[in-house]
Amino acid sequence: MDLPNSLEELKxxxxxxxxxxxxxxxxxxxxxxxDVDTKIMFIGEAPGATEDEMGRPFVGRAGQLLTKMIENxxxxxxxxxxxxxxxxxxxxxxxxxxxxxxxxxxxxxxxQIEIINPKIIVSLGATSYRYLxxxxxxxxxxxxxxxxxxxxxxxxxxxxxxxxxxxSKKREAYxxxxxxxxxx
Ligand code: URA
Numbered sequence: 001m002d003l004p005n006s007l008e009e010l011k012x013x014x015x016x017x018x019x020x021x022x023x024x025x026x027x028x029x030x031x032x033x034x035d036v037d038t039k040i041m042f043i044g045e046a047p048g049a050t051e052d053e054m055g056r057p058f059v060g061r062a063g064q065l066l067t068k069m070i071e072n073x074x075x076x077x078x079x080x081x082x083x084x085x086x087x088x089x090x091x092x093x094x095x096x097x098x099x100x101x102x103x104x105x106x107x108x109x110x111x112q113i114e115i116i117n118p119k120i121i122v123s124l125g126a127t128s129y130r131y132l133x134x135x136x137x138x139x140x141x142x143x144x145x146x147x148x149x150x151x152x153x154x155x156x157x158x159x160x161x162x163x164x165x166x167x168s169k170k171r172e173a174y175x176x177x178x179x180x181x182x183x184x
Contacts, residue, residue: 003111007036010111014088019104022089022097028055032084032112039184040074041082041118042066043109045127045159046097052090057083062160066124069160073177074184082116084109086131102131113152120183121152125159144176146183155180 004010015029030047033056042058050060058066067078074081087097087105097105113121123129126139132154133147139156147154157176158169 001107003107005111005115007112007115010108010115014108017088017105017108020089020101022087022091022101025092026089027052029088030055030057030085030090031088032057032082032109034078034082035080036082036116038080038082038116039119040076040122040180041084041113041116041120042070042122042124043128043132044083044085044124046085046087046094047090048094048161049090057085058160061164065160065163069173069177073174074181076184082112082118084112086128096127102127106131119152120180121149121154122180123154123156125162128159129154129156143172144179146179153183155183 003013011031014031017023017029030051044058047057048060048062051057070076070078070081086102086109088108091097091101123132129139129142130136133149139158142156143158145156147156155176158173163170163173
């Protein structure tokens, strides 16, 4: 697929995408949002119900936690980073995206990364890490590591939804955010 090098042109294509069946059940495509001149991109798994309603990434409960991690720990405003997902449309009942869904959608994300050109990519949760790197190391083992990713740094950390279900893991996520802050 030959994708445009302009984010606006890319967004037009993604908003009209019908490559997989998620396009049949979505309310809105969630392209991603933030500062295109940022040094840091956060990448989640797929939109949930609130994101599907609003057409914006990480605006539900997990999003509120992510926003706090960015604003309170990194001490940068959420609109100064870029936030996107592996898959741009909500999987029914928030199930994990299938390989087919992720593989048909990921070229859009890779193009976003190329255009935005961040120094640091933070992958949120196992799905995001796995589809970006093809590495199946469990997130509990790889989190907080500095992983070389093309000419960038990738730091995997827990997904904020996982942290909402497992608050005792917030300390490790906090350490990861401090490491990210020191690299910025
Ligand atoms: N979870 C994700 O992975 N992405 C979102 O945008 C919202 C919740």
